[in-house]
Amino acid sequence: MTSTLTRRRLLHGSLAGIAAGLSGGCAKHRSGRKAVVVGAGLSGLNAALILERWGFEVQVIEARERVGGRIWTLDALPGSPEGGGNVMGANYGRVLKAAHDLQVPLRSPPRTLPSDYFVDGQRIARDDWASAEANPLPDAWRSIPPSRLMGKLNASNPLLQTRAWHDPTLMASDTSALSGLSALGFPDAAIRLIGANNSYGNNLDETSLMSLYRVMGEFGRLSGPALAVKEATKGNMRLPEAMAGQLARPIEMGSPVTAVHQSSSATRVTLASGETVDADAVIMPLPLPALRRIDMSLPASQTTLLETVDYHKVVQLHCIVEAPFWERAGWGGSWWTDNLLGRIFTRPIPGTSRFNMTVWINGDDCDALNAMDEATCIDRISRALWDLMPDAREATSVGQLVRWSNDPFAGGVWALWRPGQAATAHAALRAPVGRVFFAGEHTAEAYRGMEGAMESGERAALEVMRLLA
Amino acid sequence: MNQCWRDLAISFALICSTNAVAQADSLTGEQLYDIACSACHSLAHTPDHHIGPPLGGLLDRPAGAVEGYRYSEALRNSSWRWSLPTLVAWLADPDTAIPNNAMNYVNPMTAEETQRLGEWLLGES
Structure with a gap:
């Protein structure tokens, strides 16, 4: 069996072709074994880099036309706001080390403006929260x-x-x-x-x-004064891009996987194009809604779990503010609301007089918004924003709508465990099935978010190396 | 997918229990360090602090004693000294070895791998 990939849509990073070596590693350890990694988010990229470091031939296949998965910097907008993962925790050792080694500059995020409140239709200034009549506590x-x-x-x-x-x-x-x-x-x-x-x-x-x-x-x-979060200065997506650039073999971009099937000696990955890739092991570092779309002949117990784990719903409307309209009214610039708008986070765009304002809506309130066409959804959120703060209308323009639940390759922002579910589901969903290994933040033990993704890639690489060593 | 592959796949899924493929379990200490430790710990003998403190010169060193690292109170007060038995116990399950430590790590290695890693780390020392 040989790889039959013929259509190449390859991502070449600036350092592609250099067999990566963050530390140790390399060609002297050539294993002659091939692993396929389905998905170029942090988890898959970390696993791929570890495997390459120890001599494995690695092919990363990515459904989207970009790397990063649920890290998604909106580069077309002023300020390049984050549509996905936005915080690198101070204890995110793997993430921070990768950024350091790959020379991805980090910074302390520009300060989000202070938040006032809208509760039960009443505006409450941040300094008045404790004494405000509308405070229901x-x-x-x-x-x-x-x-x-x-x-x-x-x-x-x-x-x-x-x-x-x-x-x-x-x-x-x-x-x-x-x-x-x-x-x-x-x-x-x-x-x-x-x-x-x-x-x-x-x-x-x-x-x-x-x-x-x-x-x-x-x-x-x-908590603690010495522990401040970071972000990549030019957008968090620069980190997965730099990781992708370290891979010896370019990533197959824009290639959704439709099936993964195993024989007793190999594993075959089928792409939407019908093309196939054979490997000794396959890592699936995908969020569960994306995994559900792939035919894998999994045991029934695992298939059932795939269907039942929920994913968090987030809708974001990213806006650009030309002038701080809130100052005249004495507001802080960000808002916490108990209405459709959820939270509104505003922060300055460094080096300019403008601001990024993100309307951040969570949970089941997203259902109706996710069902609308894009223009209607933007109009619905915008009108709610103008109703709440009419002064915003002249000073603010809509940049981009992000609806993670509607993204077929994400299906939400992160896994949500129902009451009691993690007791069995967490272990079951990360357990290898034959030569197929699972990763992604939902399979991590110690961390969530970006560091959880990196941690899970590490563990999946270990499992593959243990199998194929 | 052709019928042959589908039949093979279904047969395999039926006979395959979780993690049923034979495990070679022959990763070296260096590989295990690279995969499981290197993101947070260097092998330096100097105070080369990353998220975690350096692992050089571990043998017979008191736990929580590298200059300039902000250890948890639990580790500083543990009275542990690094030897193969203490290091392997720590690596196997840090939370049980020294409760309330700050490492935030869950070991994905087998007991044999953990032992091999401990031996390698002390050998590197």
Whole structure:
């Protein structure tokens, strides 16, 4: 069997052709084995680079016309805002090391402007939150801003070990965030505010309480003055692009995979074009909604899981602001709302007088927006924005709409575990099936987000090397 | 996909339980360090701090003692000293070895690989 790829849409990075060597490594370790990596996000690229470093022939196949997966810098817009992964945590060792080694410059993100509130139709200035009549929280909770209410979970966080978030013993007591927060004494108004802009669930009823503990525990570990987040100075997508540029073999771009099937000695990957690639092992570092689209003859138990794990819904409308219209009214420039607009994050575009403003809508509120055609969706969000702040109309132009759930190669921004689900689903979804290995942030143990993706690629490379060594 | 491949695939899926392919388990200590450690730890004998402290000169070194690194209180106060048994115990499950440490790492290696990595790291020291 030989590769039958004939149509080449290849990405050549500036350093393509140099067998990568971040450390150690190389040609002296030629294994004569071939691995295919389906997807050029951070996870797949990290796995591919490790395997190449140790002598494997690696072919990365990417469905999109760009690398990066859920890292997506909107380069066509002033300020190049991030449509996808936007934060490199201070403890993201793998991400930061890769950026350092590949000379991708990082910076502290420009400061997001202070946030005021719109709750129950009332504007509340940020400094007035605790005393405002429209603040719905009871006395003991009134001073906590809506965005920090979930942090109260850390007072009862039972996740003391890194892998505890899917520990079956702890998971036995997992519950929905809706009932769990109530049982912990969170007032109804606090629960409603948490649910209004929850980045870690589509609705509190289907959100695992333990998954919220996991996120809050991570944030707790990150607190401290010395630990500041980073972003790539010229856009986070520069990192996966630099990683792709290190690969000895160019990436096959614009080539969705439709099937992966195994014989007893090899694995065949079929592309939408009908072309095929044979390999000794295949890594599938894809988000589950993308994985569902690929015929893999998986065991029934795994197929069922693929269908049941939910993905977080995010709609973003990226706008450009020509002048700080909020200043005349004494507003900060960003907003937290309990209405359709969700949160509005505004930050200056360095070196200019303009601003990037992102309307960031989470969860089930996205359903109706995702069902609209693009123009109608933009109009719906824009009108809500102008209704809330008429002064914005003259000063703001729409840049780009991003709807992650509608992206067939993502299906959402990250995996959401239903109550109790992680106890079994996490291990099952990362377990190799024959010569097919799984990666991606949903399979990571210690981290989520970009670092989780890198961590999972590391583990998948280890599994492939263990098999083929 | 032709019928032959589909039949093979289905047969394989039926007989294949998770992780059923034989595992050679012969990765070297250097490979294991590269895959599992090198993103966060150098092998320097000097205070070359990345996200984690350097691993050079580990043998018989007290845990949490490289100058200039911000260790967790748990590691600093552990009274551990690095030897093959302590290093392998730490690598195998850091959270159990020294609770409340800051490494935030879950080891994907087998027990044999962990042992081999520990031996290699101390040999590099």
